[in-house]
Amino acid sequence: MRWFLMSAVLFTICGAAYAAGDPLTHGMKLYEQRHYEEAASLLRQSLATAGADRLGGINLALGMTYLKSATLHRELQQTSALIYYDYLKRLGTGQGKGGSHFVDLYLAELLLDNDKPGEAAPLLERFLLGENLPAKYLAIAKAELGLCYHLQGDQDKAKQLWEAVVATDPEVQGALAAVFGRAGMAEREPLAMCDKAVAAAKKGGKKIPMRLLKDALAVYTSLSQTDKGLDLIRNADLRTYSYEEKLGKNKTIYFYDLALLEVLTKLYGQAALTYLARSAADPKLRETAEYYLGEAHYRFGSLEQASRFSAASAAAGKLPASYRGRANVREAAILFRQGHRAEAVKEWEGLALKQPADPELLAEAVAACAELRAEAPKLLQRATAAAESGEGKKFFSVNAALGGYYLSRKNYAKAVTFMEAGRDKGNKNKIEANDPLLLVELAEAYYRTKKFSESQEIYFEMGKQFPQVRQIQDALQGIYSREQKSAGDVRIF
Numbered sequence: 001m002r003w004f005l006m007s008a009v010l011f012t013i014c015g016a017a018y019a020a021g022d023p024l025t026h027g028m029k030l031y032e033q034r035h036y037e038e039a040a041s042l043l044r045q046s047l048a049t050a051g052a053d054r055l056g057g058i059n060l061a062l063g064m065t066y067l068k069s070a071t072l073h074r075e076l077q078q079t080s081a082l083i084y085y086d087y088l089k090r091l092g093t094g095q096g097k098g099g100s101h102f103v104d105l106y107l108a109e110l111l112l113d114n115d116k117p118g119e120a121a122p123l124l125e126r127f128l129l130g131e132n133l134p135a136k137y138l139a140i141a142k143a144e145l146g147l148c149y150h151l152q153g154d155q156d157k158a159k160q161l162w163e164a165v166v167a168t169d170p171e172v173q174g175a176l177a178a179v180f181g182r183a184g185m186a187e188r189e190p191l192a193m194c195d196k197a198v199a200a201a202k203k204g205g206k207k208i209p210m211r212l213l214k215d216a217l218a219v220y221t222s223l224s225q226t227d228k229g230l231d232l233i234r235n236a237d238l239r240t241y242s243y244e245e246k247l248g249k250n251k252t253i254y255f256y257d258l259a260l261l262e263v264l265t266k267l268y269g270q271a272a273l274t275y276l277a278r279s280a281a282d283p284k285l286r287e288t289a290e291y292y293l294g295e296a297h298y299r300f301g302s303l304e305q306a307s308r309f310s311a312a313s314a315a316a317g318k319l320p321a322s323y324r325g326r327a328n329v330r331e332a333a334i335l336f337r338q339g340h341r342a343e344a345v346k347e348w349e350g351l352a353l354k355q356p357a358d359p360e361l362l363a364e365a366v367a368a369c370a371e372l373r374a375e376a377p378k379l380l381q382r383a384t385a386a387a388e389s390g391e392g393k394k395f396f397s398v399n400a401a402l403g404g405y406y407l408s409r410k411n412y413a414k415a416v417t418f419m420e421a422g423r424d425k426g427n428k429n430k431i432e433a434n435d436p437l438l439l440v441e442l443a444e445a446y447y448r449t450k451k452f453s454e455s456q457e458i459y460f461e462m463g464k465q466f467p468q469v470r471q472i473q474d475a476l477q478g479i480y481s482r483e484q485k486s487a488g489d490v491r492i493f
Contacts, residue, residue, distance in 0.1 A: 023050070024057050031061065034431040035465055036069040040271075044230070056282030060289055063276030067296050070268035072466075074299075075440045077261035080472045083447060084258050085110060087475035090482060091253070101130045102245050105141055106255045113259045117148035124148065137243075139165045140175040140211075147179045158183075173197035174215035181219045194219040198232070208232070210240045210257055217263040226274055229267045239467035241474070253478075256471035264468065269300030287316045291323055298330055307334045325351065325361045333368045345376045352379040357386050363397035370405040380405070387418065396422045400438040407441055412448040419445060429461040436462065452480040 023046035030039035043062045050058055088107040091100050108123035124145040128138060146161035167173045174197040180188040194216050201208045208216070213236055220229040241254040273296050280289035294309030313319060313327035328351060336344035348365045362383045369376050380402075387398045403419030406412075419442040427433035439458050446455035459473045 022054075024054060024061055027058070027061050027065070031065050031068070034068075034436055036065050036072070037465065039065045040069065041234070056279050056285045059275045059282075060279035060285050060292075063272050063274075063279055063289070063296070064292055066268045066275065067272035067292060067299075070265050070272055070300060072436050072440070073261055073265040073268060073468075075437055076466070076469060076472070077258075077265055079440055079444050079447075080258055080261055080475070081110070081114070082444065083472055083479070084256070084475045087478050090479065100245055100247060100253055101127070101133060102137075102243055102253070102255055104130075105137065106242075106258075108141075109144065110258050112144060112148060113262065115151075117151040121145060121148040121152075135166075136169045136172055139167070139169070139172045143172070143175045143179045147183060150183050167193075170197040170201040171209055171212045171215075173200070174212040174219075178215035178218045181222045190219050191223055191225070207235070207237060207240075210242045210260065214242075214257040214260045214263060217267055218259065221263055221266040221270060224270060226267065226270045230271060233264075233267075237467070239463070239470040241470075254474055256474065258471065260471070261468060266300070269296070272296045273301050287313070287318050291316075291319060291327060294327060294330060298334065303334060303337060307331070310334060322358070322360065325358065326364050329361065329364045329368055332365075333372060336368075336372050336374055341374065345374060345379075348374075348376050349378040352376075352382040357382065359386055359390060359395050359398045362386055363401040366398070366401035366405050370401065370408040373408060387421070393424070396424070397435075398422070400435060400441075403438070403445070404441050407445050410448075412445050415445040416442070416449060416451075429458050431462060431465055436466075447476065450483065452476060452483065456480065 023042055027039045027043040027046070030036075030042065040062060043058050043065065047055070047058055047062075085107075088103055088110065091103040092107060104123040104127040108120040108127065111117075111120040111123070124141050127133075127141050128145070142161045142165050146158040146165075149155075149161070150158035162176070162179075165172065165176060167176050173193055176188075177190040177194040177197065180193070181190040197212060198208060198216050201212055213232065216232060217229050220226070220232070238260070242257045243255040245253045245255065247253065273293070276289050276293045276296055279285050280293060282289070290309045291313040294306050294313055297303070297306035297309060310327045310330045314324050314331060316324065316327075319327075328347065332344040332347035332351075335341075335347070348369065351365055352362055362379070365376070365379055366383045368374070369379065383398055383402055387395055387402055390398065399418045399422030401422075403415045403417075403422060405415075406418060407415040419438060422438060423442065424430070424433040429439060431439065439462060443455040443458040446452070446458070456473065456476055459469050459476065463469045463473060
């Protein structure tokens with residue numbers, strides 16, 4: 001579900017009135033502008049010096065910010081998986097003399113991250129047969145091939161490969177730590193191994209390599225070491241590539257760690273749950289915090305907890321009616337995920353038919369149906385009528401949600417039409433004026449319809465605040481160049 005609530009309610013509900021220079025005020029302003037990384041950094045730093053009367057509000061703001069960021073990163077990860085997989089497959093078809101040696105490694109890692117060890121293993125085996133490859137990457141490939149065998153039940157082969165890995169390089173140590181963590185081998189002490197690798201990489205004030213960053217975050221999130229993960233990315237350059245492969249005089253390929261977006265999603269989801277739970281301890285903020293805890297658990301935690309918090313929010317007398325309505329939408333989504341599909345659709349359609357129509361409530365319900373691939377004809381009909389008859393920004397959210405609905409149905413032309421209608425025309429790709437989730441979905445719809453230039457323009461703007469989209473930009477540019485038989489007309493450097 002996409003959110004269409006403004007953060008100003010935080011102050012309304014809390015009865016707070018803070019000075020313009022107060023960190024909470026500044027942080028929420030950044031949140032409203034969708035500058036999530038900046039907002040989280042500022043708010044987190046302010047915790048150390050905040051008075052007792054400020055801690056609850058800062059924790060709530062942090063929870064809200066990390067929840068938005070986690071939801072956005074999940075969308076980015078799904079889009080990147082689509083585009084980067086296409087890109088690597090195209091690179092793979094060009095293998096041979098003078099072709100890429102590393103495409104097998106990165107394609108195998110993508111497949112392994114998507115729980116396809118059987119498809120990943122042959123690619124890793126082929127990579128290990130390559131000539132004149134750096135020892136570090138051969139060791140990493142052995143560690144990951146061992147994981148493939150482990151996941152397929154061949155423990156002897158896995159152990160044999162892992163014992164052959166020389167783990168002196170920090171990136172190799174990080175890869176082994178991530179492999180042992182995913183394999184559930186606590187006896188190998190992946191956390192200690194990971195800490196050692198990070199400390200070694202930081203010596204001399206060096207930045208942590210992207211591959212090690214990704215592996216360390218995977219270990220930290222798997223063990224709920226949330227603060228360690230957040231500290232690690234504080235000074236990281238998230239736009240950095242993982243490996244640069246030079247193929248001849250004028251050709252260079254930049255490979256990225258696709259799993260970075262996935263581990264960031266998990267890390268930010270954990271952070272959201274942590275900070276929202278802390279804010280719920282403040283009696284003044286409990287109802288508001290529990291509303292967001294319902295959403296956080298729905299996406300990144302326990303469905304049982306999501307149901308409990310959502311039911312409480314729907315009945316909470318002090319929450320605005322708009323919040324209670326959205327809690328009802330979420331309750332229906334939970335029912336749908338629990339298998340009570342007819343009951344969920346009945347609830348959504350009942351909300352849709354209420355008079356007068358609430359555009360944002362309609363948008364929430366349609367977005368839930370899009371995400372869950374649910375069919376609710378009356379809801380869709382009502383939302384479409386509202387979008388066609390309504391004017392102004394009030395109806396942007398309905399158009400955006402309908403666009404997401406048709407994107408999920410692979411009706412890309414219709415998706416583009418609705419999403420363009422839901423975008424601020426004067427600031428069409430600015431995240432300050434548009435929901436970033438809408439922009440990511442629109443960029444995907446453009447990609448699906450081969451409007452590569454329009455898609456790239458969105459990522460160019462988003463990259464100003466979210467440098468980690470560089471991996472999508474590079475992959476898209478590579479596809480664009482091959483499709484157009486030229487360098488393309490959108491420069492990303």
